[in-house]
Amino acid sequence: MAEFLMPSLGADMETGTVVQWLVQPGARVNPGDVVAVVETHKGAIDVEIFLDGVIGELAPLGESLPVGAVLARVAVAGEEGTSAPPAALVSRAAPSAIPSSVAGAPVEAPAAVPALPEMPAATPQRARVSPAARRRAQALGLQPDALRGTGMDGSVTLADVERAASQPQPAAMQAVAPQRVKPVGFDAAQMRQAIAAAMSRSKREIPHYYLAETVDFAAAQAWLDHWNRDRLPQDRLLSAVLLLKATALALRDVPQLNGFYESGQFRHGDGIHIGWAIALRGGGLVAPAIHHADQKTLPELMSALRDLVQRARAGGLRSSELTDPTITVSSLGDRGAASVWGVIYPPQVAIVGFGRVLSQPWVVDGQVLPRPVVNASLAADHRASDGHLGGQLLVAIHRALQTPQDL
Structure with missing residues (x-):
């Protein structure tokens, strides 16, 4: 057995x-x-x-x-x-x-x-069912795994459950009460204590080194504005998706920062699975993985990111999304600070941080002009790499963002 x-x-x-x-x-x-x-x-x-x-x-x-x-x-x-x-x-x-x-x-x-x-x-x-849809189906006495889903990748949504509830159901769709106990519920204080303990251990045991790069975001912003101009809100892209894809492609060039430090040695990840840091409502933080981020198109990444944030905040993450991120990316968004300095999440060996997009003086062809820029930072494990490799990763991210049409 x-x-x-x-x-x-x-x-x-x-x-x-x-x-x-x-x-x-x-x-x-x-x-x-x-x-x-x-x-x-x-x-x-x-x-x-x-x-x-x-x-x-x-x-x-x-x-x-x-x-x-x-x-x-x-x-x-x-x-x-x-x-x-x-x-x-x-x-x-x-x-x-x-x-x-x-x-x-x-x-x-x-x-x-x-x-x-x-x-x-x-x-x-078992079918993919959103947490809200599963709870509603159980409340209505329906078997959510037997319903036809119209969401992403055929997942069952809340609308699918409500539609099914308004129609006569065959016996196969009647719910069989699963074995369960009542969850205790989200405890922000307990989560903060656990995160603090893990980060304290990380700072104590991992020899961090830090690097930063100011990235010219003008080409990326212009391309993004053009892409979003005639599209519906649900089809538009956020700048975070460009940062995510640029990081994933940069990790192809510097794979020494994509993986884990275990048993005294570095182990490469089996893919580029970026853990995206998500702030939870009520406090706390979680960083589930977007698997094979380098192989997804920008619209696919945007869809995956929306789905991940929704499920993280609704309590519907899968265990595989929490066990195999090969690196963490933290983006503070438009309302965040100018820069962020991360703490490595073991056994990963690096974390990349992005501040909000700022307008700053920038030298272009000998002239000082206002330019959108974003501050990128890297915290990495000195046991697995050094500043030379870390610098290569940040430069590769900068370079990728200068040709956003290729992301």
Whole structure:
């Protein structure tokens, strides 16, 4: 039996609480399926599983479990295993000190999980459903995963739920009450304490170095104004998207800043997954990943960014978005300060910051003219790189923004 463990949803997470199971024992799961909702100080997170098999025993709801504790056992393909009693799944020890009875030693069990060939047909993969739509569907007694979605990538929206509620529903769409407990709710003070602890540890353990570059934003601003001129508001781009794409392309040139410092050495990320810092309503901060940001077009990035901000503030992030950002970008926006100096989020090795776009005197062809500029900063880990490489990254960002049509 393979073990599905409580994931680490960031360096500032120590424990999590399963508030809802979206699968039951005997259910078939595939890599990427969302199987549980785990509440942390960042809110309720949809947790994905990356095992292929059949669910055995599940940890009970409502228990605060440390990162690395066993949440479920899974009979993987071709394996016959036994299910463990719930008590064996709930270890309050630190991940490195989980008792042998949890870590895989034989335990007695009343029933065996059948081998996969004997299982019925695989259950459909869970649909993408916005948090507001899922809550509304449950309130109306509908099964949100059975509804037809009209949102981005076929996701089910609140409008889809309301439309379905006004029509007679077949039995398959009637909701089966999932196993769940009432979430505690967002606690801004707890989040700030967790962030402070993680950032204090980062400053204490990581040898930061800092660099800055003032970026001429005139070409980017002119291109952006032209792009947005005849488009509807929902199709317009923000300057943040140009900064995001320029950073992603610059990381292709300087991959030494895209990855993690673990076990005394640098490990390259498997893609350019930019963690975008999002301020939460009521206080707090989260930086989920936009995956493969360098491969997306500007409209695709704008759509992904809008979706990410909406879900972050509504409590609908997925675990994969919190576990694999390879670098963090913090943009203060039009109402922010002129510049920002970040603290590295371990195990990442760098964070890029952008202030608001300012009009400043700038020398153009020997003349001093007013020019839109943005201050870019870099905080990087001296164990993984040095100022020469860091400077190359900032220069590459500056260079990319001079040809916005190529972003």
